[in-house]
Amino acid sequence: MKDNVRISNAVIRRLPRYRRILEELAGKGIERISSKELSNLTGYTASQIRQDFNNFGGFGQQGYGYNVQSLFTQIGLILGLDREYCMVIIGCGNLGQAIANYATYYKRGFKIVAMFDVNPKLIGIRINDIEVQDYELLEKYLKENEVDIGIICTTKSSAQDVADKLAEGKVKGIWNFAPADIEVDDSVVLENVHLSDSLNALAYYISHRDQP
Amino acid sequence: MKDNVRISNAVIRRLPRYRRILEELAGKGIERISSKELSNLTGYTASQIRQDFNNFGGFGQQGYGYNVQSLFTQIGLILGLDREYCMVIIGCGNLGQAIANYATYYKRGFKIVAMFDVNPKLIGIRINDIEVQDYELLEKYLKENEVDIGIICTTKSSAQDVADKLAEGKVKGIWNFAPADIEVDDSVVLENVHLSDSLNALAYYISHRDQP
Numbered sequence: 001m002k003d004n005v006r007i008s009n010a011v012i013r014r015l016p017r018y019r020r021i022l023e024e025l026a027g028k029g030i031e032r033i034s035s036k037e038l039s040n041l042t043g044y045t046a047s048q049i050r051q052d053f054n055n056f057g058g059f060g061q062q063g064y065g066y067n068v069q070s071l072f073t074q075i076g077l078i079l080g081l082d083r084e085y086c087m088v089i090i091g092c093g094n095l096g097q098a099i100a101n102y103a104t105y106y107k108r109g110f111k112i113v114a115m116f117d118v119n120p121k122l123i124g125i126r127i128n129d130i131e132v133q134d135y136e137l138l139e140k141y142l143k144e145n146e147v148d149i150g151i152i153c154t155t156k157s158s159a160q161d162v163a164d165k166l167a168e169g170k171v172k173g174i175w176n177f178a179p180a181d182i183e184v185d186d187s188v189v190l191e192n193v194h195l196s197d198s199l200n201a202l203a204y205y206i207s208h209r210d211q212p
Numbered sequence: 213m214k215d216n217v218r219i220s221n222a223v224i225r226r227l228p229r230y231r232r233i234l235e236e237l238a239g240k241g242i243e244r245i246s247s248k249e250l251s252n253l254t255g256y257t258a259s260q261i262r263q264d265f266n267n268f269g270g271f272g273q274q275g276y277g278y279n280v281q282s283l284f285t286q287i288g289l290i291l292g293l294d295r296e297y298c299m300v301i302i303g304c305g306n307l308g309q310a311i312a313n314y315a316t317y318y319k320r321g322f323k324i325v326a327m328f329d330v331n332p333k334l335i336g337i338r339i340n341d342i343e344v345q346d347y348e349l350l351e352k353y354l355k356e357n358e359v360d361i362g363i364i365c366t367t368k369s370s371a372q373d374v375a376d377k378l379a380e381g382k383v384k385g386i387w388n389f390a391p392a393d394i395e396v397d398d399s400v401v402l403e404n405v406h407l408s409d410s411l412n413a414l415a416y417y418i419s420h421r422d423q424p
Contacts, residue, residue: 080419207292
């Protein structure tokens with residue numbers, strides 16, 4: 001990978017999709033693939049795909065295409081998936097529990113190390129062998145343990161407070177599922193998941209398909 | 213809105229974000245906003261924003277900016293949010309329950325009308341006043357009721373079967389949370405939510421920030 005190359009956010013956003021598709025192909029025993037075939041699978045144009053991969057020095061060979069396994073590995077390295085990320089979940093209702101199960105299911109280097117909630121009914125229960133702790137203990141936990149990612153699964157009204165506490169506790173990134181536009185300073189990477197955006201886009205495509 | 217104008221997917225994807233931010237502004241009593249201020253709030257460039265809004269005939273006025281309430285309403289109309297969407301959830305584990313709560317919380321025209329699962333422990337329980345039904349009854353339900361959106365919250369291995377059943381039952385769109393690239397024919401709009409893509413992007417930004 002070329003160092004000092006600033007890769008655009010748009011490219012970064014496409015990489016996980018490429019990687020997912022390459023993994024499926026590898027799972028089917030497919031060894032190489034052309035940009036045209038990748039275009040059919042991803043919905044991006046072949047020219048876009050070649051351009052994206054050129055950002056990293058290009059892995060393809062004229063007339064051969066791309067080696068599936070090597071491209072999969074390379075993209076994983078670029079995405080920083082060659083290491084483990086320790087994560088805590090704040091908010092252990094249905095969403096927090098779903099995310100815990102999801103992350104465990106995926107494994108790939110993302111590890112839930114602790115879970116916190118304010119609800120006495122949830123404190124003490126075990127989710128995938130992790131005991132839900134009192135949210136009051138988060139500050140202490142972050143002082144004593146290095147945590148990479150804090151996952152916010154609280155209500156909208158609590159989200160900013162939780163984000164502040166995570167930032168003070170020096171997490172490197174926040175994965176926010178609360179339907180709130182929280183703010184953190186530049187030392188923390190913030191990734192918001194706005195499920196409503198996805199649902200609204202779906203509504204657009206449905207309602208415009210309905211038109212004669 | 214100009215008819216017969218083909219709006220690019222990239223623009224459609226930005227609209228829900230604009231709308232969310234405009235709603236927050238309206239909630240704070242802000243009546244008008246410039247493309248430059250919207251740029252600060254969205255992260256898109258002012259020129260990009262003006263270009264996006266020009267797609268719909270442009271709602272701004274030189275020297276005044278955009279009327280927050282009117283722009284909010286217009287974008288809602290474009291997205292098809294002026295009507296109600298009836299939705300069913302398949303898979304009522306933590307994720308399905310979280311989505312049910314989320315959708316109910318949001319209200320905005322998206323209504324859960326039925327929920328289905330194969331698990332006898334879940335069949336019969338009530339989630340926000342909706343009783344979870346046996347998945348065997350989905351086919352019959354879709355014959356007797358018009359459903360706009362089917363939400364798949366099952367495991368990866370069941371997702372394609374559920375999608376096929378939803379498509380046979382003439383749903384208009386599928387909102388898929390299962391970590392599987394399901395296929396449906398062109399009569400159904402498919403919106404995949406790949407949480408791992410978002411997590412992988414977060415990993416990228418964290419690992420590249422760590423570099424000296």
